[in-house]
Amino acid sequence: MKKLLLLFLLVGQSVFAQQIEIQSTKLVKSTESGDFYFALFSPKGTYLLTSSANYAGLRQIMLATQEVKILTQEPGAGYDVKISADESTILFKKTEFIKNLRYTSLYQYSFTDNKTVKIENAVREKLTPAFAQNKPVFVKNKSLIKSANVIDSEITPFINIEDKKMALYKGNSKKILTPSGENESYFWASVSPDGKHIVYTTAAKGTFVCNIDGSNPVSQGKLNAPVWLNNQWIVGMDDIDDGSVVLSSSLVAATIDGKVRQILPAPSIKIAMYPAASPDGKQIAFNTEKGEIYLMNINIK
DSSP states (O other), X not given: OHHHHHHHHHHHHHHHHOOEEEEEEEEEEOGGGOOOEEEEEOTTSSEEEEEOTTSOOEEEEETTTOOEEEEEOOTTTTSSOEEOTTSSEEEEEEEEEEXXXXXXXXXXXXXXXXXXXXXXXXXXXXXXXXXXXXXXXXXXXXEXXXXXXXXXXXXXXXXXXXXXEEXXXXXXXXXXXXTTXXXXXXEEEEEOTTSSEXXXXXXXXXXXXXETTSOSOEEEESOEEEEESSSSEEEEEXXXXXXXXXXXXXXXXXXXXXXXXXXXXXXXXXXXEEEEEOTXXXXXXXXXXXXXXXXXXXXXX
């Protein structure tokens, strides 16, 4: 009788912990029209940006019609691309090798006139794009570059990785954060929609969520490529590889306090990778190892 009661309690706790309901999972784009990786929702949820497996090029997928538009074919364009809040402009980088040295330049694409403009010539330094009230800004050589019409209050918090550490930019200030230790290598870092928390991953210790000032880091265990689902939930992937090939990968959602961790199963899909969350937190886009894009509709209870 005691064993039955214990089993009932454990099952009850498991059910109670299931706070995300998967309503449907549907294929958005197959590989018949190319491969699609690293999806990114536009700020209003109108379209997705996708790239290739090696981050070359950018393609727009309109979610209402599934129409695909090629925006650029430049190498490196899909890595760290940014979209303005009004969805009218994107910032992307071009990576090239000159005399065996890697150079990066920065471009702006406008959906208004379908034109691409270079805003920073090829440099050896790392370039990190961002937007301030729909105006482009970027970090170059560990300094924020902005035009005269950008005021400090328009620069909302964002993270740039510098010397393997997190640099928090906000307004006219910059602060180096190392919540899991100064000797750790930090990556996959981003600020929550409300600007109160940071999710980040370290090479040795996995993924964490901390306060915006770097205090109170909470371990999330293995949760690769984490993104914000809303202000209280993050979603990432638990992937396994043999050193060169991904063998399996599942989507995993977790609360920022580390108390709830939930696998989000995608039926018949063995490898679900690199999730992206819609602005309203009701959809998760992800790619398979083949380059298919799926859309998962969820309900957060």
